[in-house]
Amino acid sequence: MINFLNYKEPFGLYIHIPFCKNKCNYCDFYSLKTCKNLMDKYIDNLKEEIKLYSNNLDVHKIKTIYFGGGTPSTLSSKSIKEILKTITRNFVVINKEIETTIEANPESLDKNKIISYKQAGINRISLGVQSFIDKELDFLGRIHDVEDSLNTIEIIKNYFDNYSLDLIFAIPGQTFKKFKQSLQQAIKINPPHISLYNLQIEEETPLYKKLNKNEIERISEDLDYKMYNYAIKQLTTNNYNQYEISNFAKKGYESKHNLTYWNYKPYLGLGPSAHGFNGSNRYYNIQDIKSYNKEISNCNFPVEKIVKLSKKELITERMIMGLRLNKGINIKEFKNRFGISIFDLYGNKINKLKKENLIKEDNEKITMTKKGLNLGNLVLAEFLLE
Ligand code: SF4
Known part of the structure; x- marks a missing residue:
């Protein structure tokens, strides 16, 4: 398990x-x-x-x-x-x-x-x-x-x-x-x-x-x-x-x-339909309150599904969550966490989005531009890894 x-x-x-x-x-x-x-x-x-x-x-x-x-x-x-x-x-x-x-x-x-x-x-x-x-x-x-x-x-x-x-x-x-x-x-x-x-x-x-x-x-x-x-x-x-x-x-x-x-940090979620994330796995609680109550009465975790996130999924989620923030994605922190440079993974995408004025980059971080913020999800979708 x-x-x-x-x-x-x-x-x-x-x-x-x-x-x-x-x-x-x-x-x-x-x-x-x-x-x-x-x-x-x-x-x-x-x-x-x-x-x-x-x-x-x-x-x-x-x-x-x-x-x-x-x-x-x-x-x-x-x-x-x-x-x-x-x-x-x-x-x-x-x-x-x-x-x-x-x-x-x-x-x-x-x-x-x-x-x-x-x-x-x-x-x-x-x-x-x-x-x-x-x-x-x-x-x-x-x-x-x-x-x-x-x-x-x-x-x-x-x-x-x-x-x-x-x-x-x-x-x-x-x-x-x-x-x-x-x-x-x-x-x-x-x-x-x-x-x-x-x-x-x-x-x-x-x-x-x-x-x-x-x-x-x-x-x-x-x-x-x-x-x-x-x-x-x-x-x-x-x-x-x-x-x-x-x-x-x-x-x-x-x-x-x-x-x-x-910031893609861990959280614990309690109650029906809540979910939690420990930094590498995500769990989803049962939605229906009756089933939730039953599991708890039997001293079981009311968890319906546990997902082990692959490295690709962790990276994608980190990008999507981080780019929502004004401070964006810290380039060094990304490398420390995933052991790979953001440019090795997303170099072409980053260049394309920069040309379209949707994201910007300085030595430390990658952030969305005003135009990028307006398009929100369309820009974030570019960071999905196949
Ligand atoms: S019905 Fe939905 S939107 Fe309305 S108060 Fe309840 S949770 Fe909020």
Whole structure:
């Protein structure tokens, strides 16, 4: 059996909370409707999963903790406290102040919850605002409105200096003017971190069905680029550093947990449909919560699949993750990690993309240009090794 447990260095800890009050029209993540009994049972099993890893790993040091979902803020502060307590009893945090993030939606937070999350040990909130236009929120199937978002942000600001707002752009029907309005509202609030994703219409979602029936239309590529470039310009002017394709932060407020993924460092993932990576192998947890619960009750790891990544796969993933970052791929570090020069492997591709002004190179690193960032995945696909 492939050893997915041999972690060799401190890692990020991801905890999946697969519950939402409602399913958004664009979402294809695994999530279930909130239900107290189901959630309580899940929390008990999650604590068992934490202990199971603690009993079987050699390395117990955690660098960051991240509650993702689903909507983790559907959990009570009591549950969050219990989970964090189980983590600190079974693992060692590298320092007292490690970044501990919870993803939240505006309708599931109030002042008491925000205060008690903080008391429980949460020190960063990532808030799914998505848009500051009610009509767009309606279209996306979100169950909060702009007023909810503004009220929630006001409270968060009073208790957390580290928080992030998530925005979506390229929404069918969205005009440039409306996007500008949303972005300007976010900038006015002045959060230390903003994530900005263009809407992906995934198969099997209500939006995809509408698209197929020609009831909605994707916005044009030109408008998509125009919105993205406008955002980069506005955010940069307002002292946000674009440290990743979709992420912008004031100095010192970059997401340490997400940087673990982009820097291709190890992480442990817990909960149904979560996955983990120890630097050479990746494991995937069972998605279905009933099967997950059953495995945990039998003291088994709820793992469905373990993949030993080949050297080619490791290199490809390293390139794709690293180029998403503004700091790009460090040429020396690449050679140290893989024992081969990046130019021996990708020399022709690098020259071609440089000529097309999609990437640039200095003595230390390879990074994407502004034009490359705009084309994002098309450029990254060039680094797939056959
Ligand atoms: S809140 Fe997030 S995870 Fe839940 S349905 Fe909406 S997009 Fe999906």
